[in-house]
Amino acid sequence: xxxxxxxxxxxxxxxxxxxxxxxxxxxxxxxxxxxxxxxxxxxxxxxxxxxxxxxxxxxxxxxxxxxxxxxxxxxxxxxxxxxxxxxxxxxxxxxxxxxxxxxxxxxxxxxxxxxxxxxxxxxxxxxxxxxxxxxxxxxxxxxxxxxxxxxxxxxxxxxxxxxxxxxxxxxxxx
Amino acid sequence: xxxxxxxxxxxxxxxxxxxxxxxxxxxxxxxxxxxxxxxxxxxxxxxxxxxxxxxxxxxxxxxxxxxxxxxxxxxxxxxxxxxxxxxxxxxxxxxxxxxxxxxxxxxxxxxxxxxxxxxxxxxxxxxxxxxxxxxxxxxxxxxxxxxxxxxxxxxxxxxxxxxxxxxxxxxxxx
DNA sequence: AAGTTTTTTCAATTTATATTGAACAAACTG
DNA sequence: CAGTTTGTTCAATATAAATTGAAAAAACTT
Numbered sequence: 001x002x003x004x005x006x007x008x009x010x011x012x013x014x015x016x017x018x019x020x021x022x023x024x025x026x027x028x029x030x031x032x033x034x035x036x037x038x039x040x041x042x043x044x045x046x047x048x049x050x051x052x053x054x055x056x057x058x059x060x061x062x063x064x065x066x067x068x069x070x071x072x073x074x075x076x077x078x079x080x081x082x083x084x085x086x087x088x089x090x091x092x093x094x095x096x097x098x099x100x101x102x103x104x105x106x107x108x109x110x111x112x113x114x115x116x117x118x119x120x121x122x123x124x125x126x127x128x129x130x131x132x133x134x135x136x137x138x139x140x141x142x143x144x145x146x147x148x149x150x151x152x153x154x155x156x157x158x159x160x161x162x163x164x165x166x167x168x169x170x171x172x173x174x
Numbered sequence: 175x176x177x178x179x180x181x182x183x184x185x186x187x188x189x190x191x192x193x194x195x196x197x198x199x200x201x202x203x204x205x206x207x208x209x210x211x212x213x214x215x216x217x218x219x220x221x222x223x224x225x226x227x228x229x230x231x232x233x234x235x236x237x238x239x240x241x242x243x244x245x246x247x248x249x250x251x252x253x254x255x256x257x258x259x260x261x262x263x264x265x266x267x268x269x270x271x272x273x274x275x276x277x278x279x280x281x282x283x284x285x286x287x288x289x290x291x292x293x294x295x296x297x298x299x300x301x302x303x304x305x306x307x308x309x310x311x312x313x314x315x316x317x318x319x320x321x322x323x324x325x326x327x328x329x330x331x332x333x334x335x336x337x338x339x340x341x342x343x344x345x346x347x348x
Numbered sequence: 349a350a351g352t353t354t355t356t357t358c359a360a361t362t363t364a365t366a367t368t369g370a371a372c373a374a375a376c377t378g
Numbered sequence: 379c380a381g382t383t384t385g386t387t388c389a390a391t392a393t394a395a396a397t398t399g400a401a402a403a404a405a406c407t408t
Contacts, residue, residue, distance in 0.1 A: 019307075020307045020310075021304065021307035021308060021310070021311060021319055024300065024303050024304040024307050025304060025319075025322070027300065028297070028300050028301070028304065028326070031293060031297070031300070032293070034293060035289070035290055035293030035294070037211040039365080039366055039367085040366080041366075041367070050322060051318075051319055051322060053314060053315050053318045057384090058384080058385075059384085067367085067368090068367060068368045068369060069368080069369070069370095069385080069386085070367065070368055070369065070386085070387080070388085071366080071367055071368070072385095073385060073386055073387085074366095074367090074386085074387090076385095077386085094375085094376070094377095094383075094384075095383085095384065095385090096384085096385085102322070102325055104329050104332065115209070116209055119205060119206070119208055119209030120209065123202070123205070126198065126201065126202050126205070127202070129198050130195065130198040130199060130202065133193075133194045133195035133198050134195060136194075136195070137195060140227060141227055144225075144227045145195055145199075145225055148199070148224060148225060148276070151276055152202070155278050155344075158278065158343060158344050159344070161343060162340050162343050162344065165339070165340075165343065166336050166339075166340060169332060169335060169336050169339065170329075170332050170333070170336065213395080213396055213397085214396085215396075215397070231354090232354080232355075233354085241397085241398090242397060242398045242399060243355080243356085243398080243399070243400095244356085244357080244358085244397065244398055244399065245396080245397055245398075246355095247355060247356055247357085248356085248357090248396095248397090251356085268353070268354075268405085268406070268407095269353085269354065269355090270354085270355085
């Protein structure tokens with residue numbers, strides 16, 4: 001079913017077992033996840049772990065956030081792979097407990113390479129193929145495509161230069 | 175119906191009226207659009223305009239890309255608002271013609287403010303509310319939430335600082 | 349202004365993505 | 379090892395987003 005963290009215009013009820021401070025924190029991450037195109041449920045999980053004082057087992061996340069087992073399991077798996085969450089072994093507890101990893105730089109780095117760079121990965125090959133096709137053209141047409149290609153190459157270069165820089169900047173303050 | 179720019183494992187036929195060089199260019203932008211979470215059809219439109227020597231009317235885009243009228247109209251509207259496309263008046267032609275605007279810096283700037291910054295816009299207010307809720311807690315719990323809040327504030331600061339910097343870097347080469 | 353072409357709008361449909369939950373598997377327990 | 383708890387998988391379903399196309403509007407023509 002998922003949570004409902006009601007915004008002004010939203011009339012569904014807020015999950016009763018969450019405290020206001022938790023609702024606020026979760027909202028923050030859910031908002032963020034929309035900007036990044038990530039599933040809401042993952043953001044809910046991360047948000048709750050982020051404000052929680054102690055590590056939580058999957059059960060608790062399911063119960064308090066109103067998630068299905070499947071979502072919780074997949075979400076935790078994803079977040080763990082991303083490095084956004086780590087497992088913690090709690091004395092006298094059988095279940096795996098999770099806590100939020102709060103390091104922006106690593107998070108952003110992994111997220112960028114996972115979500116963005118994979119999409120860019122063969123842009124080099126693509127540009128090359130475009131270049132080949134351009135050679136087959138003639139006259140005005142070829143001139144134009146070649147100019148465009150040159151532009152694309154410079155865009156790609158600039159784009160690549162930006163990523164490490166962003167990471168450095170994000171690392172600075174935290 | 176939309177286009178089909180077949181990748182290796184994809185068996186549907188390529189639109190017959192597109193030349194190889196166009197297919198390559200469009201593929202490039204479609205790929206890009208996936209990374210950014212934008213509709214494929216918009217990327218197709220931009221891609222075709224980007225390689226085209228002359229400005230094209232909506233009709234031509236519909237015909238060559240196999241789009242519906244609606245998609246073409248909305249896509250062009252969106253791209254024009256974004257500043258990715260501009261209208262051109264062609265002598266002796268009644269229909270509006272469009273051409274791609276190829277300036278990475280402006281494009282990226284508008285895109286960021288449209289897609290990202292809007293999501294961040296009330297992060298300040300959200301953080302404030304979270305702060306208020308934190309005050310209502312006590313002991314260990316409050317200490318933890320306060321620390322988290324501090325961290326979030328620094329993340330936000332760093333995030334904001336990054337944007338203008340990225341734009342400067344993207345402006346450099348083109 | 350009546351007719352024609354071009355463009356926009358938006359409810360209905362299709363397509364893509366996220367979520368569920370029941371069946372399965374793994375990990376532990378006594 | 380039989381029983382119990384915990385965790386995963388994945389086909390089915392629900393939800394969200396993109397696309398269509400018919401109807402309306404706007405822009406132009408004679």
